[in-house]
Amino acid sequence: MQNDAEAPQVQLLQLTADIVAAYVQKNAIPAAGLPELIASVNSALSGLGQPVEATPPALVPAVNPKKSVFPDYIISLEDGRKFKSMKRHLGLLGMTPDEYRARWGLAKDYP
Structure with missing residues (x-):
């Protein structure tokens, strides 16, 4: 048995x-x-009963990072909206400026 x-x-x-x-x-x-x-x-x-590891979707910026900074505004890579300052927008998204730069692979001096 x-x-x-x-x-x-x-x-x-x-x-x-x-x-x-x-x-x-x-x-x-x-x-x-x-x-x-x-x-x-x-x-x-x-493997049938095992959970499938979901691969996170590749991040695609709303605009090219090289074309996101202008003298009068900056364009969010998250949603493509224009802002004079990104701090409030990033706060609403739950990110700090450093987290935003890390997420998109931006340089430390990126505004």
């Missing part, structure tokens, strides 16, 4: 065996390729 801790592992092995058997019935595969097929199916099934 198996204990509760072994049940998921046994079920995984049974599913792996069923899938590999069904695949081999319909597809010609050399005997040397079976271990790789079994490992591949087992790995795929093992």
